[in-house]
Amino acid sequence: MEETKKLSKINQLTGTIEIPGDKSISHRAVMFGSIANGKTEISNFLMGADCLSTVSCFKKMGVAIDIQEGHVTVEGNGFDGLKEPSDILDVGNSGTTTRLMVGILAGAPFHSCIIGDESIAKRPMSRVTNPLRMMGAKIDGREDGQYTPLSVRGGNLQAIHYHSPVASAQVKSAILLAGLNTKNEETTVTEPHKSRDHTERMLRAFGVDVKEDENSASIIGGQSLQATNIFVPGDISSAAFFLVAGAIVPNSEILLKNVGINPTRTGILDVLEQMGASIEITPKEGHTFEPVADIVIRTSSLKGTTISGDLIPKLIDEIPVIALLASQAEGDTIIRDASELKVKETNRIDTVVGELKKIGATIQATDDGMIISGKTKLTGNAKVSSHGDHRIGMMLAIASCITEEPIELESVDAIDVSYPTFFEHLDSLAK
Ligand SMILES: O=C(O)C1=C[C@@H](OP(=O)(O)O)[C@@H](O)[C@H](O)C1
């Protein structure tokens, strides 16, 4: 059922929240645990709908996966332990599940069929199906494999040296995972800008040798994964909503605990600093392959900035909430080189601009981004919608904290995709 929620201004946000587990890392922990030998224990797993889709797909391939509120046990039997699914693999709303799983299935000697929701059906899959076909996988799908439903018959693969036209960790990961199923050959992926490197880091934790250069990553085929225990740090993409809330709601101070600060993900912190936000980052010891910090954010006076180039992949999912932040900064904020936004859960250039305009922001779409002029009083008194996109839903919920009049947010349930406890956390901070 699509829910609507009425949301009103909040005078102050104070307190501490523990940010739920990282979505990218949670997906990978289940997938890699499923193709490893032995028992992988995952703690602080994100119980969001997207990660649960990954769990359900791998269960359909015969992997024993047990979930107890945030603690997941995966009993892997190696790559060869995966079984031909007798049912369709339903990825729900999750692009990460679709693309990484196709990379794994490309090397699996059986047939499988992948479907997802209406949004997944619009997202480009040729960015992974093309290179995987070049490696020898038999993949078909709607419009010649451009879109779901996809059908995959995996098998013997050959290595490639692939120059990806887009900076995408999903593309890079799919090819590296397929590369594991070549015979002692080296597969390399090079991208125009470095994308998040969770796959490279986690494969190493599973005992695989992965080489990383500035904008490329390589793997030698034939290596197997050995089970390990994974602690999933808090998701900086989820933290971003409260970082922005703390900066724009008056008299606020929020402590965000255990946030992952992998340098390929920290663009939001760079932007907050560039804009003059009052932020303190305290790195924590004792975390293995993904760095973690506690972060304090306070109400800030902000100035506009320019966001482009290498910075874009480091904050791609945070752009909706950065647009809101920019509406509360003096001057113009220009976001460029971000046309990838058009192929996310929604066209996020259109949905961000359309919804923020409804509540009084001065914002205009460009071909590859947007321009926001501030500082603007947000009016509210409008019906807005997530359009089924979790990040748009949370951005609008944070906007409602500072609108003069209440707003009605439609399709609020989309938020469960990545942050099921979002409103609990917001309520706990509201004074
Ligand atoms: O690899 C991942 O876990 C992700 C990579 C990014 O997508 P692209 O690879 O399409 O840039 C990001 O937007 C998505 O939320 C998660």
Ligand SMILES: C=C(OP(=O)(O)O)C(=O)O
């Ligand atoms: C784009 C996103 O995820 P995915 O590609 O996995 O659907 C996101 O979480 O913002």
